[in-house]
Amino acid sequence: MQLGTIDRGDDRPPYRQIAAQLRDAIDRGELRAGDRLPSEAELTRHYSVARMTARQAIQELRTEGLVVAEHGRGVFVRLPAPVRRLASDRFARKHREAGQAAFLAEAEKAGVRAQVDQIEVSTAPPAPDVRERLRLDDGDSVLVRSRRYLADDRPIEVAVSYLPAEIAEGTPIAEANPGPGGIYARLEDAGHTLDHFVEEVTARMPTGDERRRLELPDGVPVLVVVRTAFDTTGRPVEVCDTVKAAPAYVLEYEVPAR
Amino acid sequence: MQLGTIDRGDDRPPYRQIAAQLRDAIDRGELRAGDRLPSEAELTRHYSVARMTARQAIQELRTEGLVVAEHGRGVFVRLPAPVRRLASDRFARKHREAGQAAFLAEAEKAGVRAQVDQIEVSTAPPAPDVRERLRLDDGDSVLVRSRRYLADDRPIEVAVSYLPAEIAEGTPIAEANPGPGGIYARLEDAGHTLDHFVEEVTARMPTGDERRRLELPDGVPVLVVVRTAFDTTGRPVEVCDTVKAAPAYVLEYEVPAR
DNA sequence: CAGTGGTCTAGACCACATT
DNA sequence: ATGTGGTCTAGACCACTGT
Secondary structure, three states: OOOOOOOOOOOOHHHHHHHHHHHHHHHHHOOOOOOOOOOOOHHHHOOOOOHHHHHHHHHHHHOOOOOOEEOOOOEEEOOOOOOOOEOOOOOHHHHOOOOOOOOHHHHHOOOOOOOEEEEEEEEEEEOOHHHOOOOOOOOEEEEEEEEEEEOOOOEEEEEEEEEEEHHHOOOHHHOOOOOOOOOHHHHHHHOOOEEEEEEEEEEOOHHHHHHHHHHOOOOEEEEEEEEEEOOOOEEEEEEEEEEEEHEEEEEEEEEEEE | OOOOOOOOOOOOOOOHHHHHHHHHHHOOOOOOOOOOOOHHHHHHHHHHHHHHHHHHHHHHHHHHEEOOOOOOOOEEOOOOOEEEEOOOOOHHHHHHHHHHHHHHHHHHHHHOEEEEEEEEEEEEEEOHHHEEEEEOOOOOEEEEEEEEEEEEEEEEEEEHHHEHHHHHHHOOHOEEEEOOOOHHHHHOOOOOEOOOOOOEEEOOOHHHHHHHHHOOOOOOOEEEHHHHHHHEOOOOOEEEEEEEHHHHEEEEEEEEOO
16 A cells, blocks of 8 residues: 655644544545555654654554454454444334244344353342332342353353342243243243333443453443333333344334324 | 552552552542542652553543543543433323423423434435334435434433434434424324334443534543334334433333333 | 643564464 | 564653643
8 A cells, every 4th residue: 555654744643643634545445445554663663753653653553443453463454343333113012923032033144143142140239220110119129141142153242131039030031041932921821911111222331241251342332221121000010131242233123203 | 638658568559459449549539529639740750650650540540441641731530411311201101292302301301402414315225224223125225313412512322313214304303403303293294193102222432423523531431322212003113323422321111020 | 830631752572373 | 574563661851721
């Protein structure tokens, strides 16, 4: 690729100018996804700057999520993550009746091999926000189901469900494998016919723990979706807190104009 | 605040250990939102490290979005952004009939002073994704409405709407101020009664241009919402591409269980 | 003015991946 | 063995903020 020069008259510091030239090369398609950037040594020679200056330029692009550094190999233009579209019908009863949990139903549609691991089930007192969403009283406890989802062996989502212990205890919901159709099918077995869900969507940078579990590189935000399930009596019967690798997802919702 | 020491036996490098100690102090509440962190000089003295090492620890926290550096003043624990909840009824007809555009209706409910600026209107050939969403033919052009939204004088969202030129031209939609109820009210005036919207939600790090327009510090992702409006004939009549400062928003959607 | 963070230099040693 | 990025040192000068 063709590198430019540093303009001392430019009001931007040299490292930003270098970053801008690399960014432009990516935007123009001169550097494509998977291509290696010039090494730090090449940048220091070409621009006649110290190595830390070249590194700072690359750091800029890393925090923008444009490139990924691989120790010992080089810095590469990020590959676009395979996108999973989550349609608003993903919790439709037809999927449960077909014996599939929502995640597996979606994955199959996309032709992706889906797995679930790191399943942990426990009972505990709820955090304040969960307690409020489930409209529980002081002293009530909740069943906690934590798990991680993988698509083609890459972790893409961690999720924690909270259900009133009073509903879930002694049912298959408290087992690691709740059976065909997932916990929503079991809730309906137990007489809690589902009416609707409310999803609250935000985005933020991941915590260190989330970065590890989702194997996220620098500069990748997460989508946080908190879903509350309501049965036909209007009672909230589950809160599910999910953290998704943002570039891997598009969430789709249909909103009536009334 | 109380600083610890560096453990040479720890497998983490010193700068990560320093970052972890500062992060813990924030998590424990020893450092609260708005508090100043120890200065780089204080960190280098306390831990007996070079200044770049102390800076790297702080850089870590900045890209996590935990702290914000202010030149000449110090590094501060980030203040939580005032959250705007966007309910799924925000495009309800009742708001339009009350003469309010969606953004202003939402803002008023939250007790926030809302403004719109940087309004630009033009006509242009559509980008491929817009053309596809609006189901346009080759050669069709679109009306482009670009603007920025502010809440209490802080920019929180930039938006670009695309409408088929055939529909919008010669109507108030092509004016900077389309009148009471916004462009959706004008679409309905023109016989395009709105039926529903489809919103596609993703998150990513902002581009440099978006960082400037939204005045975002380091480590803050954006929520990208692409909304397509359909009229009662099933025709897509508008695509609106919005970029929002992620920490300032919670998007809320209701999903039927069917 | 003193104190803060922003940028830069010119080295050094290390860990990792490839040949 | 070579080339890559990761970490660190010990300085330097600059720009911004406050008193």
